[in-house]
Amino acid sequence: MDKCENTEEKAPPSENGRFEKQKIQSKAQRNQPGPGFEPSCVSFKSDRSKDVIINFNDISSGVEQIHQRLRSGSEPSFASFRNDQANGHHTHSKSSESSGVERVDHRRSPLLPEENETRNQNQTCFDFTPEVSPEKDGVLYSFRFSGSGLFECSLTGLKFHITQEGEVNYKTLIWDTTLLESRELQARGPLFNIESSPGTISQLHLPHCEHQPLSESLSVLHITGDGSSLIKPEKITETHVVVNVPHLSDFGIVSTFFQRLIERKIKGQALLFLDNNNNFLSIHVILLPSNVPLQEVKEFHKDSTFIKVPAYCVFYKDQTYSCHSHPGWVDIQPLRSEVPENYGPNYHALYCLRLPLKRQRRTKKVTITIKDQQDQVIWQHKLPLPGLEKQQQKSILSNTERLQRIRPAFIDRVSGPTLDNLLPKLCQCTVITPNEEEKIGEVTSRLDKAKTLLDIVIKKGERASSNLIKILMEEDRALSETLELM
Template sequence: METAGEVQYRTEPWNCVQLVDGYVPAGPLFDIKCPQGTLSKLHFPHCEVFSGKGRKHLSVIHISDSDESETLDPYETTDSYVVINIRGCSKYAATKKQPKKKYSPIHGLVLLFLHQSTLNVLLLPKNVDISEVCEKRKKMKEPGEEMYIETTPNCKLIPETTYCLSSDPDGEHEVTPLSAEFVDYENYTNYCPTFQVLLSKLAQVKLNLTEKSTNESVWCSVIPANQIGGSPSTSSSPSSPYTPPGQDFFHRHKAELETRLGLLRPILSGLEKCRVLNPQEREEVENKDGSMRNRTLLLMLEKKGGPAQEEFYRVLLECDEYLVKHLKRPHDYGTSEHPSLSRRDLNKSTQEEVAY
């Protein structure tokens, strides 16, 4: 930014007709706006694996509001970004010069989602936002129907190359289709499964992704039985959708936090510093009596939604780490009472407030 200004951006589906001939996508397509015109430099993410002089093949495409395309030379190219200087805003994206139908490997992800007794397997480029994928998948299903299975997702994938997925024990679970092309490297905003594994029973499953032409394994992971135990074929309880840790902590322990938040000043200061609370909201909390302070704060955080609850969890972990540990693992202490704390167990902000 040259001076202060507002930047608005969103990703858009690729329309490869707009690509300059001889170029293919190397990252998401962004629609960027800056009403004040003060934006002068941009970093565009890519997921290319470089070898030799590979960086020289990366550039940036600029698509004007009239849908005219031009290729811009990068100011700088790193392992993660293509940097350019700009004069105006519209649509931009990282691209690479490459003959059509010939692709080099890119960094990819294999993401797993459990829906009842079906394991949905998604092949995506690494520059997607996993939390965005989870939210989009959640909207496709009824609440609680699908669960994100956390595993090691990183791999290298070649666009428009055919891959096969197999499961171990071999033949016990049905995989469909038997093979599929990696095509979601361009327009991947629908986040649809590339493969589906129909689970026959609750048991450990080993998945192996191989390139069909070479039979070379590009990704392998073991999913323990307890991670797929939410399947209706083996349990009466529906699977839970993925919830970030801070939101999960907030909702799971909200009732206990109403009575357990004893020292609010460092917490309120932290929340005000990261702009979760404004001065008026902080004053409203401080003007309440007794436990109503805690209740008022938690009600505000509930209304502000997930990002505010994530910040609250981070601030609480800094201000009162032992309270967080006690709420998350009360069985570690043997009883529901507070463990005894010496002065060295208290963090600095807590010591100051006790002294105050």
Template sequence: MEERLESVLEEYKQSLTDVSQLIRTSKHNTSDQGTREVFARISKAADEIQQLLEDGVNITNLLTPLQSGSHLIRDILSNIKADRPLSGLKRSGLKRHASRLEGSLSDIRKKETLRLSTLKTNRNLHDNPIAIIKTSADLGECLEPLLQEEENGDLKYTLKCPTAGLFECKFTSLMFKMETAGEVEYHSVPWADKLENYDCEPAGPLYDISCFPGTPVQIHLPHCEVISDGKLGHLRVAHITGDGLEIIKPKEITESHVVIDVTGLSIFGLITSFIHYLLGRNIRAHVLLFLQTRSNFRTQELQVLLVSSNSDTKKVKKQRDKDIYIERNPNCIINTCRHYSLFTDPPGLIVTPNSAQYVECSKNISTAFTVLCSTEKELKLILKDVKDQTKELWKSVVNIEDAAAAAGSSQTNSENRTKYMIGDQHFIDRHRIRLIESITTVEPILDRLLDRNMINHENFTLIRAKSTSTQRMRELFDVGSIRSTTKGKDCLYDVLMEVEPLIMEELKSTP
């Protein structure tokens, strides 16, 4: 045990020396990757020190080296100027880690030993421990939510849960355990600086959740961790309200979800410890492909994105709705701190950049690689680790010719649909009030919408039961397929052009 302690101390001191050297030699060219690697070694040694502590070793003699670590981390922050910002290793993260380290030092000074910290750690680990349940999936009924585009272009989901039970969103994999029937509304929001004062980082999207009626009693947040690694104890849930941020320990963790009990709804998101963020985690990821066409489709650019499997991919696709999404098997496993390269067959195609890294979900999801395609009709894409190119992490064959044809068709459809739009607003939304007030005969409209499967018999009967045409039109506009989907609004536009051409032409001439 003492030999192990001595070895850890030597490793820790050497890492501190390397940090000092890094500061002296890199004042004008600070390497984010170099800083990351050195600091990762310090963090690894700190973890081993914590393990020794749990084993009952008295390590009062660590006071001096830990003080040196705190001072040197502060030095890193002061020597890296604003014109040379850290990209991967966050300045705010270093500040939080230094504060945490100083908190431990304060305990040592007060108690002359780290025993108090040991008891606190053991209590956190063993009182109400997290149950790790290795199941292939949570057993919930999968439902497709209604979609509504918000003013800022984001998507809002509405999941209609018909009874009590466990229900899963088809698009986000969020799950809700309900005591009664109810509707749950949710959408992803930016993390921004919500974790600024906490020693943790995002591990999934942040969702703003509300419900009426029938509040969920449990929320199952999808995670992307590789459960075979056996390292899921670092996952927690951030619960954000007007009163601040609360960190919740999960009730259990399944192979796919983190489960928490809830008594009220607001904002929830998965987080991981800052140490795990620095050292990197193996995660399940998705490779998403989007085709951009230019110059009458003579030049194509294939945009390749690397995102975690629990990302809000529906939102990502919505943000790139002008591109053609190419559906392929997206699944792979990557490490959050490693760099990857994309190879093509045939070789020699222009791929930029040479290497890329997974982008944390707290940031805007940007393109990892761009492949310039000119005359290629088909190509194979292969993702490899920069440091180990013998192993293929993901590969797929993409038919560029078919995708470009789809792009051409999509553009034609888009041009045809411009008649429905006024700027960024749909014609139906723009003139909703005028249409409700002007249309006096609603039944022919309902008949056509029913024939085209845009409303069901229940909607048809409910709308016809209203006593006035104004009430009927208002009820029609509130039907989910009309209120929340572009397809529904397009269909209603076509039907109104058939049934009420004079009213529609008058509205077209209205500024």
């Protein structure tokens, strides 16, 4: 008899029921696994695979061997390849002979029970717009958080669970296809390099493009200077893959080789860019997964004009789609194209529509349509033509040049209350200093105050001019439209 049972025998008859209940609970607790138990290797086994029929007749012998392993009940295992250069923009994997192979666990960063409980509750998410700095190999995003909370980047869709004040810098990198192929993985989103002070970020929400995400279909590949490993998501929502952060480096959503063989719907975006060359108006159509940051595509096509239109669509990866126009005299090249799941660094157009300038001036609009192989429309937009040339000319100017162009009208039309509201907001985002705010505020004449403010901002360059335009659009939309800033 164990101690619990001896105690039960000595208890008074009226307490026998209570001690019997404690006995049952004690045995149940002994049978439960320890709190730190984790599987020793990454497992991608799923009951859903029993209902998926995959034809391996036309696939290489390597896939046939995997098929045989599936029939025999064995599960795939994955290796982590050590890497001394993973911190660079191009991640390169070394062979297992030179670096050795280690087991990869489903890792979770340690969290206190109360932290887990808090994160499972609905939490208010605050949007923020980071500072953008174009670099030679992409775009750097930066933002300084003043406190804790859940924040979503308006340019990338990334969400950060911030635990303390601190600055976060992040950018996209180029996926190393050799590393992915060696791990039998495929990219399902951009590869983000994220840097901040230790302890600033405790959880990441990486945007995915799955139309109907499965709970076991996605993982996050974590790449550091010591190698790479898979992190099991805390949860997968309709829009994001949520992971705890062991430490910061490179993070990207991936799926297994088996998921790659299954036909998938992808949430996408159809983007339009405009060029005006040699008496032709050229409209470039780009079709990308929805989790590709628009800012990256704009930077790649910085010599063209971005045309803002409703972009959402749904398509199947690696299927052929056709582009159509009305009126029919528009020249489209090519008429059909296969749509890849493209995560950069190149974002080339799938289709190019060429409109002779003489004919387009007599045409009010052109309808652009993308269809699948069953002739079903996946995206369509009616594009008004008369304003395209004007829109292109406006976008060629820098923000500083735009302010210089509207300077007389701004000084004449801006109201006193609008100027008073602009000053503290410009100071808050460090466009002007507190001393400059005080100096401008002491000017009694509205005209002189507007002139002083605008001249100070213009002298400070592109970033300051961009912030003034943005804040002015928030404060006085009617004036912004009149000045053609919108």
